[in-house]
Amino acid sequence: MSGLIVRAADTGRLLADIDAFGRAAFEEAGAQNLWITQNVMAGESAGEIGIAADWDSVDTAVTAPDEMRAMPEFVESMQAAGIQTLRRSLMDVRMERGTLDGKFGSLIVSAGNLAEDEEATADAIWAHMEKGTNGIRWTQAVAAGPLTGMYVTISTSDSLDALMAASNQMFADPAILGMMAEQNFQLIQRSLFRRLA
Template sequence: MAYMSGLILRVADVDRFVAGWNDFGKQQFLDLGATSARISQSVFSGEDAGNIGLASEWDSIDAAIEHPAAVRSNPETAEMMKAAGVETLRRSLLVIQATRGSLEGKYGSLLVGTGDLATPEQTEENAETFWGQMQEGANGIQWHQAVAAGAMTGAYLTMTLSDSLDELMAASQKMFAQPEIQQLMASQNFQLTGRNLFKVLG
């Protein structure tokens, strides 16, 4: 089972932070055992607008919980974070339920919702259905459930990556208008509670 650690930061000097991430920060996460790592900036997301998100994938919760201390203990990283004015706002742990396509792109959408618990088989079936509707406007999609995320624990999150938010949103609107999708969502009591549109920084 794979997990995603999601870190939300307030950063005073975004350019400096991005430069440090590209120079050595991302590689540090990979060296610590992360299977992927990316940073993004929330653009249209209510009170989170402007904040930086750092998402890293891990093969176990043990690995995910050990990496923050290892990152902070690196002098180069500590100096970069201080110089860039980095403030940690919150950290969450998500379980990765399914992935389709390639998680690459200039932009992304993060949908948050609630619903009934689904079996692994239902989750895979849902992923196939949604990907079939969304792939014309998306490079890839990943589905998660929040394991430890404060008030959001138990919520479902869907991250979609694309090179065009216009194409992504057109595909999304078309999908949600389909009777098949509406019936599927109703049968699992799914309720959309939020969306964050973001820009991938590295």
């Protein structure tokens, strides 16, 4: 999974061009599950736009976006929308439950040890989170600057109220807290986002 973080002077133009040709170009290059999101509650990162996609190989994840950015239509679009690239990251998808659909989402960055039984841990967390989310994905940062090696958990929902209620219930479960203690879980940061496309 790759993540490109940008700021845009004209978000409307960016989204119009994604609809007009951007999504199709990403898919033709091999991208799957293209998501465009914007941080809403994220401290100094509020307003940043994330462009995330799944790829079959690291080679493609690295080369395809560069090749697209060299295309005349992408060059013109980025200039017109006032795109400023902030950072790019590569994530290893560890586990997933449900489907990553919804109008909103939460992104949690954490540190700690990898769970001995990732499937069982995912199932235990999903038992709570499925009550307020559509899907949840656990990833580990492979190449992400200071976040490299940390874990990034993405949850999606049509209601942030429902998502937060499920999250609060999960974090209050003694069994979950016990697993987190065993893994030396440390919450580093959390952001809330909305899906743009």
